[in-house]
Amino acid sequence: MIGNFSFTYLGYMVQSVGWTLVLSALAFVLGMAGGFLVMLGRISPRRWLRLPTQVFIEAIQGIPLLILLFIVYFGLSVYGFELPSIVAAALALMIYTSAYLGDIWRGCVQAMPRAQWEAAECLSFSRWQTLRLVIIPQAVRLSLPPTIGFLVQIIKMTSLASVIGFVELTRAGQIINNSIFQPFLVFSLVGVFYFVLCYPLSRWSASLEDRLNVGNR
Amino acid sequence: MHFSLNFAPLAPYWPVFLEGAWLTLKMSALSVVIGTALGTLVAFAKRSRRRLISRLCGIYIESVRNTPFLVQIFLLYFGLASMGVHLPTFTASVLAMVINIGAYAAEIIRAGLESVPRGQIEAAECLGLSKWRIAWHVMLQPSIEKVYPSLTTQFILMMQASAIASQISAEELTAVANTVQSDTFRSLETYIVVAALYLALSLLVKLVAWAAGEYFFKRRRTVRRAAAQTAQAARRRAAAARAGNPAASGTSAGNAAQRSVS
DSSP states (O other), rough: OOOOHHHHHHHEEEEHHHHHHHHHHHHHHHHHHHHHHHHHHHHSSSSHHHHHOOOOHHHHHOOOOOOOOIIIIIHHHTTOOOOHHHHHHHHHHHHHHHHHHHHHHHHHTTTSHHHHHHHHHHHHHOOIIIIIIIIIHHHHHHHHHHHHHHHHHHOOOGGGGGTTOOHHHHHHHHHHHHOOOOHHHHHHHHHHHHHHHHHHHHHHHHHHHHGGGGGGO | OOOOOOOOOGGGGGGHHHHHHHHHHHHHHHHHHHHHHHHHHHHHHHSSHHHHHHHHHHHHHHHHSSOOOOOOHHHHHHHHHTOOOOOOOOOOOOHHHHHHHHHHHHHHHHHHHHHHHHHHHHHHOOOOOOHIIIIIIIIIIIHHHHHHHHHHHHHHHHHHGGGGGGTTTTOOOHHHHHHHHHHHHHHHHHHHHHHHHHHHHHHHHHHHHHHHHHHHHHHHHHHHHHHHHOOOOHHHHHHHHTTTOHHHHHHHHHHHHHHEEE
């Protein structure tokens, strides 16, 4: 059944952009929470906390997100955990995001000069106080560009949720393509939608990075 | 519902897994080599003084970097098929990966090129080096050396992104996993095995990249060796001073005294 592209399809696509955004937001918020914990574990003075987090980061960074998604969705369903596809996608994305964000943020926290820790110690701040009042506020500024850059990655990665049947932008494209079979047009449009979502964020991230770099130029 | 991981049913499938891993590796290696070459060209072209060329390169880089790989691969594979060009899945996946890595590598290498000080290029011009030699010796080599870590990261990410090629049924590792799990109904175990294989592949790529870096970047090796020698010399001097060796400390003190006199 080969038909023409109509505005109904376009409406369907716009609607599915909403689901892409919902999934991205879920993954981002959950991943930020997880990433914060991972970051804390990674910079912890306790070895038994630091080592497992490092193994976690290395392992997740060595596994494709698609496989992670399959483990969460198909792997667990065999054992009776029938997750809805949005939950599975959000969970897999969260695990993936927390490993990467944790590593990014660790870099930002460790980029803070050693002297600041020592100064806080002289003021008899506790470790947590030092982190909360001295280190993190400065590290946040530094971490803003890479975090936004990673948000772009997350938006792009939500396209993988189409594989487990969650109807977001890419899946909508597939469905439309199955009915009208105009892959060039349909997937170009899908690409344009992603571009419209991602490009402003990329530019924002780049401009923030430039602004942070002013001192070094 | 009971929890028991049983890897035994997967044992007969190990040649299939290895074959899939081999294909993944082959696809990644091929696309990394071609993609980096493309990226280098694009990086230079992006810096070109001709507005049209640099604008076109900018469009290429931004459009690839801001759309998902899955969509790119669909566009390439199904899009070309609808226009009558039927690519084999292997070719289509490698082509998509080359296009993808070309854009990312271009951006990374361009960052390296930007960091080459203007003065060095001018110095090379004063020495009468040809345009090509400047590009190769003064600009490209040091910048690749500088951005080598981010390039490696990008290669590993690309290797993992090749999993997405399973969606156009290229018979690589992930597609193999899908087949095996529908044969054995051991999905969790299958995917765990495949995850471990990808992890091993990532480590392998890291190792190879590190070894290649050691081999190609002689300067880094030399600098490190010089630093080690300096440190060793300092240590020896300190040890000698601690032992109160009259010969070592005496001569240096004598030299210093002589120098201050003259």
